[in-house]
Amino acid sequence: MPAFTTTSRGILFLLIVAGFFAAASTTQAHELTGFVGAETRLYPNSARYIGQEDHSVSLVFKPEYYHEFEGGSSFTFVPFYRLNSADQERTHFDIRELTFLWLQDDFELRLGVRKVFWGTTEFFHLVDIINQFDLVENIDFEDKLGQPMANISFSRDWGTLDLFWLPYFRERTFPGKGGRLRGATLIDGDQTEYESAAEEWHSDWAFRYSHFFGDWDVGISQFIGTNREPSLLDGTNSNGDAVKIPRYEQITQTSLDLSFVTGEWLWKGEALYRDGQGNENYYAWTGGFEYTFTRIWNSQMDLGVLGEWMYDTRQSKATNAFQNDLAGGLRLAFNNSASTEALFGWVQDIDSSTRLLFLETNHRFGDNLLLTAEFRAFINQPATDFFFESRDDEIMQIELAYYF
Amino acid sequence: MKSTVCILSIVIFFIVSPAMAETPEEKGLAIATEDDKRDNGFQDFTANMVMLLKNRQGEESSRNIRNKTLEVEGDGDKSLSIFDRPRDVKGTALLNFTHKVGTDDQWLYLPALKRVKRISSANKSGSFMGSEFAYEDVTSQEVEKYNYKWIRDEDYKGEKCFVFERYPVYKNSGYTRQVVWLDQKDYKILRIEFFDRKNSPLKTLTQTDFKQYLGKYWYPGNMYMENHQTGKSTLLTWSDYKFQTGLSDKNFNKNSLKRTR
Numbered sequence: 001m002p003a004f005t006t007t008s009r010g011i012l013f014l015l016i017v018a019g020f021f022a023a024a025s026t027t028q029a030h031e032l033t034g035f036v037g038a039e040t041r042l043y044p045n046s047a048r049y050i051g052q053e054d055h056s057v058s059l060v061f062k063p064e065y066y067h068e069f070e071g072g073s074s075f076t077f078v079p080f081y082r083l084n085s086a087d088q089e090r091t092h093f094d095i096r097e098l099t100f101l102w103l104q105d106d107f108e109l110r111l112g113v114r115k116v117f118w119g120t121t122e123f124f125h126l127v128d129i130i131n132q133f134d135l136v137e138n139i140d141f142e143d144k145l146g147q148p149m150a151n152i153s154f155s156r157d158w159g160t161l162d163l164f165w166l167p168y169f170r171e172r173t174f175p176g177k178g179g180r181l182r183g184a185t186l187i188d189g190d191q192t193e194y195e196s197a198a199e200e201w202h203s204d205w206a207f208r209y210s211h212f213f214g215d216w217d218v219g220i221s222q223f224i225g226t227n228r229e230p231s232l233l234d235g236t237n238s239n240g241d242a243v244k245i246p247r248y249e250q251i252t253q254t255s256l257d258l259s260f261v262t263g264e265w266l267w268k269g270e271a272l273y274r275d276g277q278g279n280e281n282y283y284a285w286t287g288g289f290e291y292t293f294t295r296i297w298n299s300q301m302d303l304g305v306l307g308e309w310m311y312d313t314r315q316s317k318a319t320n321a322f323q324n325d326l327a328g329g330l331r332l333a334f335n336n337s338a339s340t341e342a343l344f345g346w347v348q349d350i351d352s353s354t355r356l357l358f359l360e361t362n363h364r365f366g367d368n369l370l371l372t373a374e375f376r377a378f379i380n381q382p383a384t385d386f387f388f389e390s391r392d393d394e395i396m397q398i399e400l401a402y403y404f
Numbered sequence: 405m406k407s408t409v410c411i412l413s414i415v416i417f418f419i420v421s422p423a424m425a426e427t428p429e430e431k432g433l434a435i436a437t438e439d440d441k442r443d444n445g446f447q448d449f450t451a452n453m454v455m456l457l458k459n460r461q462g463e464e465s466s467r468n469i470r471n472k473t474l475e476v477e478g479d480g481d482k483s484l485s486i487f488d489r490p491r492d493v494k495g496t497a498l499l500n501f502t503h504k505v506g507t508d509d510q511w512l513y514l515p516a517l518k519r520v521k522r523i524s525s526a527n528k529s530g531s532f533m534g535s536e537f538a539y540e541d542v543t544s545q546e547v548e549k550y551n552y553k554w555i556r557d558e559d560y561k562g563e564k565c566f567v568f569e570r571y572p573v574y575k576n577s578g579y580t581r582q583v584v585w586l587d588q589k590d591y592k593i594l595r596i597e598f599f600d601r602k603n604s605p606l607k608t609l610t611q612t613d614f615k616q617y618l619g620k621y622w623y624p625g626n627m628y629m630e631n632h633q634t635g636k637s638t639l640l641t642w643s644d645y646k647f648q649t650g651l652s653d654k655n656f657n658k659n660s661l662k663r664t665r
Binding site: 031033035066068072074101103105108115116117119120142153155160210212214215217259261263264265266290292294295300302335336337338339364366367368370401403404 | 457459463464465466489490491492493494507509517518519520521522523524525526527529530531534578634654657658659663665
């Protein structure tokens with residue numbers, strides 16, 4: 001029976017998408033944009049684990065097809081492919097978006113595979129939960145896998161109300177044997193476990209209210225369903241090697257995100273209460289400020305100063321790196337024709353000497369070439385630290401992409 | 405009918421008032437008020453803009469931006485600016501609610517993250533997208549944003565102009581004053597000279613290729629901003645103006661920002 005229901009549900013979903021697509025008449029031109037890029041990752045320190053390499057090269061392709069119908073409804077298709085030399089897990093394909101958006105006067109219905117962002121802070125996206133993270137893409141938790149959904153959104157004078165039905169769950173991606181930025185023990189996605197008997201076909205639900213009141217922007221969200229963050233259990237694979245087995249539990253998460261602007265100051269905060277992950281319900285919050293100095297040194301450059309604090313009531317049992325950390329950053333925008341930008345960040349653990357340093361820069365050549373360079377270093381980890389097993393994985397990443 | 409009488413009485417007031425020993429400040433304000441009145445009532449428009457940036461060495465780069473503007477009665481306009489080129493920032497969009505007094509409300513949409521971010525608009529003197537135009541130069545111009553002083557009347561490029569100064573009320577403005585050349589027949593701004601916080605000449609804006617829309621509104625096709633201190637310049641070329649396209653508040657909220665392509 002479960003097999004029948006899951007299959008029929010998938011077919012129903014596709015039929016609805018196809019139906020809307022066929023029903024709408026076209027008015028605007030088909031638009032194809034996107035980018036193709038080459039990337040290299042260099043690790044100054046020698047690999048710690050067997051199978052890892054000290055450098056890798058990679059090709060990435062992400063075209064984007066967009067078509068707008070009469071009345072503003074639209075269809076979007078964004079496939080994604082990365083080919084990687086060192087880690088088979090990082091060679092991956094994904095449908096980032098495959099969306100039909102039906103625009104009505106009173107509501108918007110968005111059907112298909114999409115990406116959704118919730119939150120206000122810069123260093124740690126605490127409340128952002130709709131999409132699964134694509135961790136093999138990058139470890140900054142800003143790359144996400146496409147999430148199948150039906151989302152209806154009502155925008156009124158009193159704010160915006162979003163309802164989400166998420167009929168299918170995406171497993172988190174993890175580096176494989178050849179990949180850096182991983183622990184000593186590999187994560188075995190073939191043995192993934194779920195709390196729900198429906199496994200990845202469990203229907204998740206979410207709703208969100210958001211609005212702005214003068215200088216305040218407020219978002220209140222509720223998520224009920226499969227946790228995007230797995231617990232990692234000890235196990236063995238078919239060869240008898242020790243592995244970590246991801247287990248996805250059923251959780252309920254209530255969250256709030258805020259921003260408040262006053263003069264050059266931008267204040268931000270996110271907080272959540274999560275029930276169902278592990279044995280302990282918990283609260284977590286993050287928040288801070290962003291202040292921008294305009295036209296520094298009498299030039300055209302703007303300098304943003306960022307400060308944020310992250311806290312998790314689970315403390316040492318927290319399942320992320322930010323149980324009690326302070327983060328500071330400097331964002332320099334050159335405001336030149338190449339749109340040169342640099343962001344330097346420092347995340348300092350308050351309870352230990354651990355720190356994470358990073359630098360992200362980008363610079364455009366001509367109209368279509370974008371050079372991006374990133375550097376990340378993990379420093380001074382005690383053996384108990386979240387990143388301890390990645391302590392030799394300082395990384396320099398350079399990407400050159402052609403946008404069309 | 406009532407509003408016609410009201411407008412008529414204002415017009416009569418301005419026609420009659422010069423006779424009553426008007427001060428240069430009063431005359432300046434009267435000119436700006438009349439200019440604002442002539443601009444009112446367009447309801448909404450959409451237009452495309454090409455921004456050509458040139459540095460001292462003559463190197464050029466360009467940006468393509470689509471613009472949607474909604475007139476708001478009793479307050480500043482709402483506008484949505486969407487980037488088409490360069491391609492790496494395609495879909496980046498800026499939603500701006502201008503207010504007559506105080507700071508504007510601004511949100512930036514970052515398409516790579518699908519993120520809508522509230523941004524501070526306090527620094528109106530900051531560069532608009534790397535150009536020689538500051539935010540305060542491109543957001544909607546409201547009478548209340550300046551104090552005024554009429555200087556003289558003179559012919560400029562063959563048109564009889566008012567020349568007046570305006571002084572930003574906003575304390576974080578990048579300017580001490582602006583000198584404006586406004587033609588007396590159609591109230592087109594032909595030229596603005598900008599003076600920095602030290603009252604040194606900073607930039608000059610020259611507007612040309614005006615066209616009349618809806619038989620009433622004059623909009624420039626070219627806006628050329630030259631920075632005298634850096635030698636850089638920006639040319640904005642406007643095209644495809646469409647008025648009264650039926651835009652409403654619904655096209656200027658966070659959902660529409662996320663929908664933007």
